[in-house]
Amino acid sequence: MSLLEVSDLRVSFRTADGEVQAVRGVSFDLEPGRTLGIVGESGSGKSVCTQTLLGLTTGAKVTGSARFEGEDLLTMTEDELCSVRGARIAAIFQDPLSSLHPLYRVGWQIVEMIQAHEPVSRAVARRRAIDLLGSVGIPHPAQRIDDYPHQFSGGMRQRALIAMALALEPKLVIADEPTTALDATVQAQILDLLLRLQQEHGMALIMITHDLGVIAGLADEVMVMYAGRAAERADRRGLYYRAHHPYTNGLLESIPASSGAGARLRPIPGQPPSLIRLPSGCAFHPRCAFAMDRCRTEQPELAVVEESPRHTSACWLPPDLLGTNEQVKEDRRAASAAGRGGVVEEGAA
Amino acid sequence: MLRFLLRRLLSGVLVLWLISVFTFGLFFVAPGDVPRLICGRLCTQTQINLITKQLGLDQPILTQYWHFLDRLFHGDLGYSYYNSESVNTLIGQALPVTISLAIGAAVLWLVGGVSIGVISAVKPRSLLDRAGTILALIGLSMPSFLIGILLLYFLFFLLTTHGMDWFPPSGYVPITSDPVEWAHHLVMPWCALAFITAATYIRLTRNQMLEVLGEDYIRTARSKGISRRRVTIRHALRAALTPVVTQFGIDLATLLGGAIVTEQIFGLPGLGRLAVTSVVRQDQPVVIATVLLAAVFIVLANIVVDLLYAVLDPRVRLT
Numbered sequence: 001m002s003l004l005e006v007s008d009l010r011v012s013f014r015t016a017d018g019e020v021q022a023v024r025g026v027s028f029d030l031e032p033g034r035t036l037g038i039v040g041e042s043g044s045g046k047s048v049c050t051q052t053l054l055g056l057t058t059g060a061k062v063t064g065s066a067r068f069e070g071e072d073l074l075t076m077t078e079d080e081l082c083s084v085r086g087a088r089i090a091a092i093f094q095d096p097l098s099s100l101h102p103l104y105r106v107g108w109q110i111v112e113m114i115q116a117h118e119p120v121s122r123a124v125a126r127r128r129a130i131d132l133l134g135s136v137g138i139p140h141p142a143q144r145i146d147d148y149p150h151q152f153s154g155g156m157r158q159r160a161l162i163a164m165a166l167a168l169e170p171k172l173v174i175a176d177e178p179t180t181a182l183d184a185t186v187q188a189q190i191l192d193l194l195l196r197l198q199q200e201h202g203m204a205l206i207m208i209t210h211d212l213g214v215i216a217g218l219a220d221e222v223m224v225m226y227a228g229r230a231a232e233r234a235d236r237r238g239l240y241y242r243a244h245h246p247y248t249n250g251l252l253e254s255i256p257a258s259s260g261a262g263a264r265l266r267p268i269p270g271q272p273p274s275l276i277r278l279p280s281g282c283a284f285h286p287r288c289a290f291a292m293d294r295c296r297t298e299q300p301e302l303a304v305v306e307e308s309p310r311h312t313s314a315c316w317l318p319p320d321l322l323g324t325n326e327q328v329k330e331d332r333r334a335a336s337a338a339g340r341g342g343v344v345e346e347g348a349a
Numbered sequence: 350m351l352r353f354l355l356r357r358l359l360s361g362v363l364v365l366w367l368i369s370v371f372t373f374g375l376f377f378v379a380p381g382d383v384p385r386l387i388c389g390r391l392c393t394q395t396q397i398n399l400i401t402k403q404l405g406l407d408q409p410i411l412t413q414y415w416h417f418l419d420r421l422f423h424g425d426l427g428y429s430y431y432n433s434e435s436v437n438t439l440i441g442q443a444l445p446v447t448i449s450l451a452i453g454a455a456v457l458w459l460v461g462g463v464s465i466g467v468i469s470a471v472k473p474r475s476l477l478d479r480a481g482t483i484l485a486l487i488g489l490s491m492p493s494f495l496i497g498i499l500l501l502y503f504l505f506f507l508l509t510t511h512g513m514d515w516f517p518p519s520g521y522v523p524i525t526s527d528p529v530e531w532a533h534h535l536v537m538p539w540c541a542l543a544f545i546t547a548a549t550y551i552r553l554t555r556n557q558m559l560e561v562l563g564e565d566y567i568r569t570a571r572s573k574g575i576s577r578r579r580v581t582i583r584h585a586l587r588a589a590l591t592p593v594v595t596q597f598g599i600d601l602a603t604l605l606g607g608a609i610v611t612e613q614i615f616g617l618p619g620l621g622r623l624a625v626t627s628v629v630r631q632d633q634p635v636v637i638a639t640v641l642l643a644a645v646f647i648v649l650a651n652i653v654v655d656l657l658y659a660v661l662d663p664r665v666r667l668t
């Protein structure tokens with residue numbers, strides 16, 4: 001049985017300008033101990049999608065289901081959710097500088113988390129917190145535990161947050177761009193740490209990022225998101241070498257060659273669409289170099305492009321055009337030209 | 350820390366000195382013939398001269414000021430021009446009244462204002478939030494004498510005419526002689542004062558809470574699996590409270606200097622009333638004493654608030 005099975009998750013917010021459709025039908029599943037990477041430009045719904053699982057998106061309209069160990073997270077009461085949060089699913093957020101409460105000592109904040117879920121004494125919880133801080137690589141944890149967050153560097157704060165997330169040995173950790181706010185060397189250390197801890201504890205990981213380099217290093221599977229939907233899903237190799245969706249290929253090509261896969265994305269030309277007034281058909285078609293007539297009117301669903309391993313893409317281009325070599329690009333252009341302008345006979349190819 | 354205290358105390362003393370000079374000077378600039386005021390219209394010139402001499406008003410202003418300072422440093426604020434009571438005694442009588450009024454009202458408005466503010470912020474745009482906002486608007490826009498008079502009318506007048514004299518209309522009973530009567534007499538003034546002041550606290554708390562609730566660390570707290578209540582109080586309110594505490598310190602100190610309007614309406618013989626009567630009668634020693642005392646409260650409150658700030662927020666360093 002999968003650890004987490006999300007199906008047709010939809011999340012929208014009512015705002016003064018209209019309904020923001022942040023997530024529009026996302027499905028994925030995750031096996032115990034595996035890592036799912038979620039990539040996409042800013043505003044594509046990565047954070048909303050995962051925070052909804054923990055019931056952290058207040059005021060949102062949510063439909064679909066998210067079964068975690070067989071129970072639907074989306075229909076849980078607040079009390080039931082509280083027993084899941086932290087203990088069975090833990091989260092690490094983007095900005096370590098602002099994610100710890102500035103007025104409480106770091107140790108207090110970890111102890112609070114332990115005591116919220118386990119009937120242990122303060123002293124025991126505190127000893128565990130010290131051990132945890134040590135295991136995430138904070139020097140002299142017995143002394144640093146009584147520091148306030150502002151006395152920690154950014155990297156140390158993220159380590160403390162990771163220690164907190166692991167305090168109760170959760171089955172799943174959601175890391176939402178855990179390294180974006182940190183500088184490059186610290187980024188690498190934090191990622192190493194996460195990977196090592198994941199292997200030690202055998203937990204599943206959802207890693208959200210802008211950075212394809214991060215995914216390359218640690219994800220088993222990758223989901224590319226665009227405007228609240230999954231554009232493509234593949235295992236790591238499939239995504240890097242045999243990407244199907246023009247958006248995924250755009251992301252891959254926008255990595256500057258000189259700095260390799262570790263660089264941040266240089267965005268694809270054009271702006272992400274408004275989530276209030278979405279484009280018709282495929283949301284990506286206004287920015288797509290291969291847009292066909294059909295893309296303007298019909299929204300593609302995820303469909304298998306490669307049988308093994310399972311690799312799906314939501315794009316109307318022929319399923320066998322994978323990767324980015326010159327021949328494939330040529331074929332794509334031809335396919336898109338055929339699908340454009342004139343009357344296209346169904347099944348003419 | 351020590352340097353901070355020293356610096357703040359020194360500048361506080363400087364402020365107090367300037368205020369004393371200013372208040373003192375005002376009496377010589379403002380028109381008004383004190384000896385004639387004291388003596389009445391039928392006084393002869395000899396009587397007036399005598400009074401002038403007795404009060405020391407014939408001496409040059411600098412000499413008078415010097416005498417004032419000299420007495421002040423010996424803990425003596427002089428004597429009222431009108432009755433031979435010492436100013437120390439007058440203040441000693443009025444201060445407990447004002448303190449009783451201020452502290453009771455402060456507790457009410459702090460507890461009331463902060464809780465309504467928190468409830469409003471937790472459920473924005475709910476019925477409760479709207480009620481709180483309207484309450485705050487009324488409190489902010491209603492002059493304090495009006496709410497006092499309304500309370501008097503409804504709680505005292507209406508109830509009394511219907512044979513239920515639950516609340517005394519005015520007066521003060523010292524807590525030392527009868528604590529129950531003390532509170533009984535103060536209930537209405539407390540409510541009046543708390544009502545108008547609470548409005549500020551509702552708005553301040555609500556705005557602070559709304560801001561804090563959007564912070565990343567609140568999301569972290571929620572993701573830890575602690576109860577919503579604990580997130581609201583231990584995490585959000587704790588962070589939202591710092592500016593509220595600052596405001597509270599200053600407001601309380603201002604009130605300790607005398608709640609002029611409330612004391613007038615409810616006939617409480619506190620510092621505010623003492624100040625008003627002595628200003629009207631140009632009773633210079635009493636005026637200066639009340640003004641200086643009010644200033645001392647404000648100066649001290651500012652120092653205490655800054656100290657508290659450092660206690661409440663570990664990021665603040667006192668320099």
Ligand SMILES: Nc1ncnc2c1ncn2[C@@H]1O[C@H](COP(=O)(O)OP(=O)(O)OP(=O)(O)O)[C@@H](O)[C@H]1O
Binds near residue numbers: 049
């Ligand atoms: N509470 C909310 N009310 C209204 N709109 C919201 C709310 N929360 C998120 N959104 C919108 O939902 C969309 C998706 O946001 P989300 O934070 O999931 O993006 P993201 O993919 O995580 O981007 P980033 O990489 O910048 O973190 C955005 O357009 C955002 O403006």
Ligand SMILES: [Mg+2]
Binds near residue numbers: 048176177
């Ligand atoms: Mg995000």
